[in-house]
Amino acid sequence: MxxxxxxxxxxxxxxxxxxxxxxxxxxxxxxxxxxxxxxxSNEVKNATIMIVDQSKDAASLSISEKIRNNDNFHFVGFGYAYKDAHTAFMRGEIQAAVIIPPNFQKSILRRENPTIQIIGDATDPNTATAVINYVTVITMNFQRQALGMTSPVSIDVRNHMLYNPELxxxxxxxxxxxxxxxxxxxxxxxxxxxxxxxxxxxxxxxxxxxxxxxxxxxxxxxxxxxxxxxxxxxxxxxxxxxxxxxxxxxxxxxxxxxxxxxxxxxxxxxxxxxxxxxxxxxxxxxxxxxxxxxxxxxxxxxxxxxxxxxxxxxxxxxxxxxxxxxxxxxxxxxxxxxxxxxxxxxxxxxxxxxxxxxxxxxxxxxx
Amino acid sequence: MEPIIFTKNLTKKFGDFIAVNNISFSVEKGEIFGFLGANGAGKTTAMKMLCGLLVPTSGLGKVAGYDISTQSDSIKRRIGYMSQKFSLYEDLTVRENMQFFGGIYGLRNKEIQKKIEYYHDLWSNNEMFDGLVGSLPLGWKQKVAFATAMMHDPDIVFLDEPTGGVDPIVRRQFWELIYKASDQGTTIFVTTHYMDEAEYCNRVSIMVDGEIAAMDSPKNLKIAYHTDTMDDVFYQLARKAQRSETV
Known part of the structure; x- marks a missing residue:
């Protein structure tokens, strides 16, 4: 010893x-x-994003609001049509765009499964993936809340992304x-x-x-x-x-x-x-x-x-x-x-x- | 009295190569035994077998009464070893090196302290003890290496070319250390290239191609080979060598 x-x-x-x-x-x-x-960090901060809201109803505004207030995004502005996003991509002004279809709220109420389209600039795949994940989380949260408001069945939000809700x-x-x-x-x-x-x-x-x-x-x-x-x-x-x-x-x-x-x-x-x-x-x-x-x-x-x-x-x-x-x-x-x-x-x-x-x-x- | 080192037909083979071939010799207690030979003659291999670093292929060897093939652990406590390569820790001070080597031999702090004081007085070079070994001149490093090999008062100390590369004055001082240790009863087993150092030994053996070609006191060897220098004795024997630097 x-x-x-x-x-x-x-x-x-x-x-x-x-x-x-x-x-x-x-x-x-x-x-x-x-x-x-x-x-x-893999986390993306201030990804430039554009929202093309073709509905402008309560549901779509609620989603855009959430995206605009999210730290991960830098909101560039609203587009009026898909081609606005396209131009912005070409000019390199945005890294992602969210397209909300027309009659968004009505579709939800009719249970028609409306589709939100997220477009990412995949020249930077990491950022694109991250942005798509963030938007997906936001819309899914919204969907759950929206359903929870109208449906008698309450959905447990915690189940989603249990361990890492903010990715x-x-x-x-x-x-x-x-x-x-x-x-x-x-x-x-x-x-x-x-x-x-x-x-x-x-x-x-x-x-x-x-x-x-x-x-x-x-x-x-x-x-x-x-x-x-x-x-x-x-x-x-x-x-x-x-x-x-x-x-x-x-x-x-x-x-x-x-x-x-x-x-x-x-x-x-x-x-x-x-x-x-x-x-x-x-x-x-x-x-x-x-x-x-x-x-x-x-x-x-x-x-x-x-x-x-x-x-x-x-x-x-x-x-x-x-x-x-x-x-x-x-x-x-x-x-x-x-x-x-x-x-x-x-x-x-x-x-x-x-x-x-x-x-x-x-x-x-x-x- | 039983010799302190004793070998009979000691052999070491590495594959087909016979590094040490059938050597038999003995060294008496307190002797200064010079182990000479050209590079590749098998000196270091033989020495490593005696120290328990290599297991012999065949033959018998006893060091301090213990069998080198089976009792190397007991041998290790009784011997000191200073290798060919300079081997102290350069990033430790002289004192710390001594404390470390004393420590791994299980010496008590008091005993280590006594040893350090002994060399303190001997060398009267106080500031050296707290300087890093790396900053010492080579000659001093060799002397310190010898001192660390002697920390646990071994019965036998094996020195593998201890004075390689140092100047004649330091070599002389080094041999004074060896004589001091010998006077205190330590057996010295030393390999060297310098034939003037061979003269300092009580007895020398000269190895050629893995075998012992001659073994006697320097004086008798010079008579037997009709010459008055050890240099010449060595030359007469070594030029018969078949193999050059192989190990």
């Missing part, structure tokens, strides 16, 4: 002395969360960012710091000492575990209090699951460090083999359901994907372990796999 303590102290010196890396380790997640939260991006990217940061620090830093000992020649000295190599690796992980937990706290603090991320579930569960992902990441870092003997290679493998899949296959940037089947299968190998599902279940839905034990088990399995593989290599190398 005393030996272990000496080792951990040494590791802290390494981490604390390397000011530039430390700044990066702690600063990067904070910068990222602000970037994602404010700049790189906020924060519920998507916060869990994704947590996964990304924990993976980045876990995999990259462990692999680089172990390979560094090899490169410097200190690994030989450690192997000659009575200190067990496995204990050395665990000791190496301690500072990064603490840094990761610190980062996790910062992300949660900012995302919950500044960005309005919901937190419905248990903090204990969230932290234990996060520690599980950190351990998975550390075991991957250990595995990588066993395969290479230079810091550059370790860094390259970590970035290509871990950062890229995390970005692509976690599901917070690109929806996995929309990917071709082979890629969907590959996505199952990304540890962050499973963690992402778990975190969403805890933070947004407030669910307990009964709902995501399978995902947790996948992470445990991955961890065991990488540790066993590393230990096998380790023995071979010593022989």
């Amino acid at each position: 005393k030996q272990f303590k000496a080792f951990v102290i040494k590791e802290f010196y390494h981490v604390l002395r390397d000011k530039r890396s430390l700044l990066l380790l702690i600063g990067l997640p904070i910068v990222q969360i602000f970037l994602f939260g404010f700049a790189l 906020k991006g924060v519920t998507n990217f916060v869990p994704g960012l947590m996964a990304l940061v924990l993976m980045l620090i876990g995999v990259l830093m462990t692999s680089v710091s172990i390979v560094k000992e090899k490169e410097m020649g200190t690994m030989e000295i450690l192997l000659v000492s009575p200190f067990h190599p496995l204990a050395a690796i665990i000791a190496k992980a301690v500072p990064y575990l603490l840094v990761s937990i610190f980062n996790l706290c910062m992300i949660l603090l900012i995302s919950i209090h500044v960005l309005g991320m919901p937190m419905e579930g248990s903090y204990f569960l969230l932290f234990s699951m996060s520690v599980l992902l950190i351990i998975t990441a550390l075991s991957m870092g250990l595995f990588i460090s066993n395969q290479t003997s230079s810091q550059q290679v370790a860094m390259l493998i970590s970035l290509m083999g871990m950062l890229l899949p995390t970005m692509l296959f976690t599901g917070f940037m690109f929806p996995i359901e929309n990917m071709p089947i082979p890629l969907q299968i590959i996505s199952n190998f990304a540890a962050s994907k499973w963690y992402y599902i778990i975190v969403k279940n805890i933070m947004i839905k407030g669910l307990g372990v009964a709902y995501f034990w399978k995902e947790a088990l996948v992470l445990v399995g991955m961890t065991i796999f990488f540790i066993v593989m590393s230990l096998r290599r380790f023995k071979m190398r010593l022989a």
Whole structure:
């Protein structure tokens, strides 16, 4: 234990002395969360929009009113006919147009299912999709209210977009960012710091000492575990209090699951460090083999359901994907372990796999 | 008395390549034993087997009374090792390096402190202890590396080319450290390229192509090879080598 303590102290010196890396380790997640939260948001603010209201009755005015008052839109003006919207699109004055058909209210009263047309400028598909989603939400809300007024059957509005009524991006990217940061620090830093000992020649000295190599690796992980937990706290603090991320579930569960992902990441870092003997290679493998899949296959940037089947299968190998599902279940839905034990088990399995593989290599190398 | 290092037909093969071929020798307690040979002759491989870093392919080896194939954990507590590569943590101070290496050998703080004070007095260079190792001149780094290898008072210390790349004055100072350790009863097992250093050893062995070609005191070797320098002894033996730098 005393030996272990000496080792951990040494590791802290390494981490604390390397000011530039430390700044990066702690600063990067904070910068990222602000970037994602404010700049790189999927949310569309002030999308220019035109409404072509061909009815001008109570129902259509009510809908246009809602659109005009919505923060996501910048209302440009009313058009009188479809060609007005067309011209505005051509001139690049609007990004979306809403066309309300004639006799809108009458159609509703006659239960004729009137159609509202939303046209988006798909040269910017993200914005177009977002705008269409926003307008859909508004009209559906209206429809429910309108039906509720006239029909004796009351419809539960909460059923619609239960967890994310305003289609906020924060519920998507916060869990994704947590996964990304924990993976980045876990995999990259462990692999680089172990390979560094090899490169410097200190690994030989450690192997000659009575200190067990496995204990050395665990000791190496301690500072990064603490840094990761610190980062996790910062992300949660900012995302919950500044960005309005919901937190419905248990903090204990969230932290234990996060520690599980950190351990998975550390075991991957250990595995990588066993395969290479230079810091550059370790860094390259970590970035290509871990950062890229995390970005692509976690599901917070690109929806996995929309990917071709082979890629969907590959996505199952990304540890962050499973963690992402778990975190969403805890933070947004407030669910307990009964709902995501399978995902947790996948992470445990991955961890065991990488540790066993590393230990096998380790023995071979010593022989 | 039982020799502190003892090998019989010790062999290490890497595939078809026989790095160390059937070497048998013994080193007495307190001896300064020089382990010479050209690059690729198998010195480092032999040394790594003795330290428990490599498992022998065949043959017997005993260090401090323990079998190198089966009891390497017990050996590790009794030996110190200074590798060919300079191997301290550059981003730690001299004091912190000593505390760390003392710590992983399970030394108590008091014992570590005593050791640091010993080198404090020996080197009378106080500000050096709190400077980062990375900023020290190479000669000092080597001396500090030796001191850290000696933190736990090992029975035997293995030095793999400890004076590579440093100037003659520092080499001399380094050998003074070695003599001090030897006077206190530590066995020194040292590899070197410098033949003047070979003269400092009680006994030397010269490895050629994985085998021990000669082993005796420098004085006797010079008589046997009819020359008055170790340089010449080494040259006569090493030029018969079939293999060049392979490892």
